[in-house]
Amino acid sequence: xxxxxxxxxxxxxxxxxxxxxxxxxxxxxxxxxxxxxxxxxxxxxxxxxxxxxxxxxxxxxxxxxxxxxxxxxxxxxxxxxxxxxxxxxxxxxxxxxxxxxxxxxxxxxxxxxxxxxxxxxxxxxxxxxxxxxxxxxxxxxxxxxxxxxxxxxxxxxxxxxxxxxxxxxxxxxxxxxxxxxxxxxxxxxxxxxxxxxxxxxxxxxxxxxxxxxxxxxxxxxxxxxxxxxxxxxxxxxxxxxxxxxxxxxxxxxxxxxxxxxxxxxxxxxxxxxxxxxxxxxxxxxxxxxxxxxxxxxxxxxxxxxxxxxxxxxxxxxxxxxxxxxxxxxxxxxxxxxxxxxxxxxxxxxxxxxxxxxxxxxxxxxxxxxxxxxxxxxxxxxxxxxxxxxxxxxxxxxxxxxxxxxxxxxxxxxxxxxxxxxxxxxxxxxxxxxxxxxxxxxxxxxxxxxxxxxxxxxxxxxxxxxxxxxxxxxxxxxxxxxxxxxxxxxxxxxxxxxxxxxxxxxxxxxxxxxxxxxxxxxxxxxxxxxxxxxxxxxxxxxxxxxxxxxxxxxxxxxxxxxxxxxxxxxxxxxxxxxxxxxxxxxxxxxxxxxxxxxx
RNA sequence: GGCCUGGUAGCUCAGUUGGUUAGAGCGCCGCCUUGUCACGGCGGAGGUCGUGGGUUCAAGUCCCAUCCAGGUCGCCA
Numbered sequence: 001x002x003x004x005x006x007x008x009x010x011x012x013x014x015x016x017x018x019x020x021x022x023x024x025x026x027x028x029x030x031x032x033x034x035x036x037x038x039x040x041x042x043x044x045x046x047x048x049x050x051x052x053x054x055x056x057x058x059x060x061x062x063x064x065x066x067x068x069x070x071x072x073x074x075x076x077x078x079x080x081x082x083x084x085x086x087x088x089x090x091x092x093x094x095x096x097x098x099x100x101x102x103x104x105x106x107x108x109x110x111x112x113x114x115x116x117x118x119x120x121x122x123x124x125x126x127x128x129x130x131x132x133x134x135x136x137x138x139x140x141x142x143x144x145x146x147x148x149x150x151x152x153x154x155x156x157x158x159x160x161x162x163x164x165x166x167x168x169x170x171x172x173x174x175x176x177x178x179x180x181x182x183x184x185x186x187x188x189x190x191x192x193x194x195x196x197x198x199x200x201x202x203x204x205x206x207x208x209x210x211x212x213x214x215x216x217x218x219x220x221x222x223x224x225x226x227x228x229x230x231x232x233x234x235x236x237x238x239x240x241x242x243x244x245x246x247x248x249x250x251x252x253x254x255x256x257x258x259x260x261x262x263x264x265x266x267x268x269x270x271x272x273x274x275x276x277x278x279x280x281x282x283x284x285x286x287x288x289x290x291x292x293x294x295x296x297x298x299x300x301x302x303x304x305x306x307x308x309x310x311x312x313x314x315x316x317x318x319x320x321x322x323x324x325x326x327x328x329x330x331x332x333x334x335x336x337x338x339x340x341x342x343x344x345x346x347x348x349x350x351x352x353x354x355x356x357x358x359x360x361x362x363x364x365x366x367x368x369x370x371x372x373x374x375x376x377x378x379x380x381x382x383x384x385x386x387x388x389x390x391x392x393x394x395x396x397x398x399x400x401x402x403x404x405x406x407x408x409x410x411x412x413x414x415x416x417x418x419x420x421x422x423x424x425x426x427x428x429x430x431x432x433x434x435x436x437x438x439x440x441x442x443x444x445x446x447x448x449x450x451x452x453x454x455x456x457x458x459x460x461x462x463x464x465x466x467x468x469x470x471x472x473x474x475x476x477x478x479x480x481x482x483x484x485x486x487x488x489x490x491x492x493x494x495x496x497x498x499x500x501x502x503x504x505x506x507x508x509x510x511x512x513x514x515x516x517x518x519x520x521x522x523x524x525x526x527x528x529x530x531x532x533x534x535x536x537x538x539x540x541x542x543x544x545x546x547x548x549x550x551x552x553x554x555x556x557x558x559x560x561x562x563x564x565x566x567x568x569x570x571x572x573x574x575x576x577x578x579x580x581x582x583x584x585x586x587x588x589x590x591x592x593x594x595x596x597x598x
Numbered sequence: 599g600g601c602c603u604g605g606u607a608g609c610u611c612a613g614u615u616g617g618u619u620a621g622a623g624c625g626c627c628g629c630c631u632u633g634u635c636a637c638g639g640c641g642g643a644g645g646u647c648g649u650g651g652g653u654u655c656a657a658g659u660c661c662c663a664u665c666c667a668g669g670u671c672g673c674c675a
Contacts, residue, residue: 031631049633227668350671564666
């Protein structure tokens, strides 16, 4: 070993020991005679001191030439700092007086300083990710990620789950996320698809008798990127046989409790709150409600026709809904200018506008109700509204009047914008978990002009909804459940269909012919016909979970080497064009304008 | 694919109504400095203002196009 201790180890108890440390030069304070170096590794920072009277002239001169981020090996005596302690440093009680110094490697001046207090943009960070990874926040995040996956593996191991790997090179299946395609050299003109999730494999494992499966699985989706979406990401993938919805939710909750307890020391509730999809949409305009603040949405569709306001009346006549939320004590923060911005924000979600009413004074007086919508509402309607919305002085009401879909999207987004950004009602360390369950099995797709599976076509409908598959499929609710944390979907799953009769009814509802189903999913249908056990499971977004635990704004901060929003790796400079020879070997031609020469 | 924000020194940013030689802090380089710890003092170097075109006597600043980064809608069963 080149070192006896790390840069985070030494304490007062080590005084008088001779130690050897290795690390990077974090900082250098040259006093002409005495030189202080802060030596850094991932365990911490230790002050090493070069006193010419102790280390000799030669080592001292070498210390003079040392620069930031050089890699040093130093040997010296641990010495108490006496009254010169540094309380900001874990090793601040001591310093090491250098006797010998070896430069293990020099370093160019880094493009940015490796220090917590230095602000650096993401572009330079990603270009020199190996330097960014030296920074304390990134080290903390990646260490946390390691610890979380260890807790997860231990937890599932204790519950008799088996970790089984499944292929990432697999078959293209239509529907769902766009796949990355991998050309086959041995079967020219044919392609593998990178797995968007191990979904079908884990169901086949259930058929194979591995009744409790776990995998920390890499998944690939060729879709547009976001702060919480990368083209490759990691799922904690789980599947179980001989269980019901409650069993899976219990297992999932248990995992979250274990992680939060071990990593953060936080005790999550013994039972997570549960809410139907319908309730989430009604009260929060979202299938992933943020429960860190109130502002529940109130349905006013029955009130709207007698409100006297034609905008509301027409929305209901057109078959839409009218709903509102109350931002308590918000009149001061929500200036006219902010409300205009919020109206534009709402239009981004398909709303034609955002009616609002400010309450400036005693709500029983008409003149206290301010804003364009206020004048149009009759006195009786106003009194009724005050009651339903629990209106008080200082409140601001926001209305949505449109189709169900648009009103949910708009008020849901306005609520989050108010809660997290404008009124700042949400804390990053307030952990509001809940389950959203029983979503509709299908939803209408404007793009394909047909019903499409909300989750996936193997999601089991409620037993008493099976008959609706033929008569009114849009009303069918599924045995599905999403784990939601602070407005983020961090996991989701369902009970799967395990009998072929129900499966074919679902395909029929989706407009998929038996022949088509055989072609696309034949291997699964065949497997289900050989005694598939009742089963179900779920998958957690590991990156998102860790992002929330680390209170980061982006999963890029919890991934060692992430891609940019256009899917590029700034450090590798990829993707790249390939040579004609490579294309030829794969029997590919490209329509792209530039191809690299061999 | 749409919309929004940004791109000026190695880093983080300022740059007014278009007007002389484009600034600051940090970092970097040199000298001084024996108790600092985001040490201190003095001095210095460092710029294709993302790229291309246009308007103008004159463009970092205005216009058009384009690239890159971030956010967002669509998309992500």
